[in-house]
Amino acid sequence: MTISRTTEAEIFSATAAKLAEQGYDVIAEPTATLLPEALKAFRPDGIAIGKDPKLVIQIAGEGPQYSKRVADLQKALKDLTGWKLHLVVGTELAASEIPTADDASILLNINRARRLLEDEPEAALLIAWATLEAISRSRRPAEFARAQSPGRIIERLANEGVVTASEASSLRAMAVKRNAFIHGDLQQAINAEELARFLQIIGKLMNSQVLRTPPVSEAM
Template sequence: MTGATQFTPAVREAAAAAAGRLRSQGWEVVSDPGAGELPPALADVRPDLVARRGDEHLVVQVKSRRMPPNMDTVVLAERVGALPGWRLELVYVPEAPLTADREELSQRALRAYNLAKTDPEAALLLAWSAVEGLLHRLAEGRGLDTDAPGALLSALASLGVIDEAEHRQLREAWEVRNALAHGRQGPTPDKRAVQRLSDLAQLLTERSTSAQP
């Protein structure tokens, strides 16, 4: 009747998180169960997880909120609901935050450049927010799937999207930004360094634009 959810990285994470949560609550969890782990009425179903705790049974399906209502899910809910001791749980994939558009990010970098003259710390945080948004845009255009800035920088450098000097500059700025954002001691942002970061953001804007079809 219905197959398991297509396992994108976000779906895998959501399914793993659900399995961990259920196990912590005392459930025995099987990922991607086969027909032998389901009752005959659900033999043609491929849920993402099935869980058991005493006489209780769960069928877990991972879904995206962006997908339209699926008749298979309605039928699955009816069939699971008809089985004593069984219920269906839907787990939704967390929605990725939308990245600001290029023009907004470019304007943010420009504001940071000017702000650096009077408040380098605030300017650095603003410039980094522009840079990080642009890095995500560049990554999305190349099929990279990572939200960790350190891994993102390394991946873009390995693809030649940023050169070695830019990689070093961005990693240093990221480390200073983290110290500021988390109240840790670190080097004081320099006005010229922040302005160079803002200039680099403008270069990344151009690359992000040229990478579009």
């Protein structure tokens, strides 16, 4: 199945809509508690449940990094009863790179979010997420060149120790609110205190030497 779209988020949204029409309940960026043991280490783009077979949704582009992940997923699913890989290949994923922001632009947007904390918390939340992704891309341009889901950024930073377990927990909570809000849940309660904590973490990442250093396996 090939879908020509410019971002992984758009591809996932289109895929989720089609699966919902088939009677599935689609969950984006499922937590480990929702996954069978064999899949907990993968954190796939999504799962589709509610009917058989259950589906593991993986968005892939062209390139060896995608091929390896798909092969590993297929191996994990081989002996897993009731689950099947639902692979979606986006032909534009590899090419849809986003320009890297400079530090001046990043700092400008951090300050914009701070000014909006009290009066426009929803706007502050969206600006903060955009800024977090911009920082990640600025420090690791090869790794984060294309659009990233919030969950993928958080798990990468947490797994490498760039953020603490407590910070990762805070980021996950904010990601849930961000996802709900952009998908139309206008009743999301977003308060200034948790946003201030979010911006504190972003400020820390600006100066993180760990984030500036790619993992050993990727640097070699």
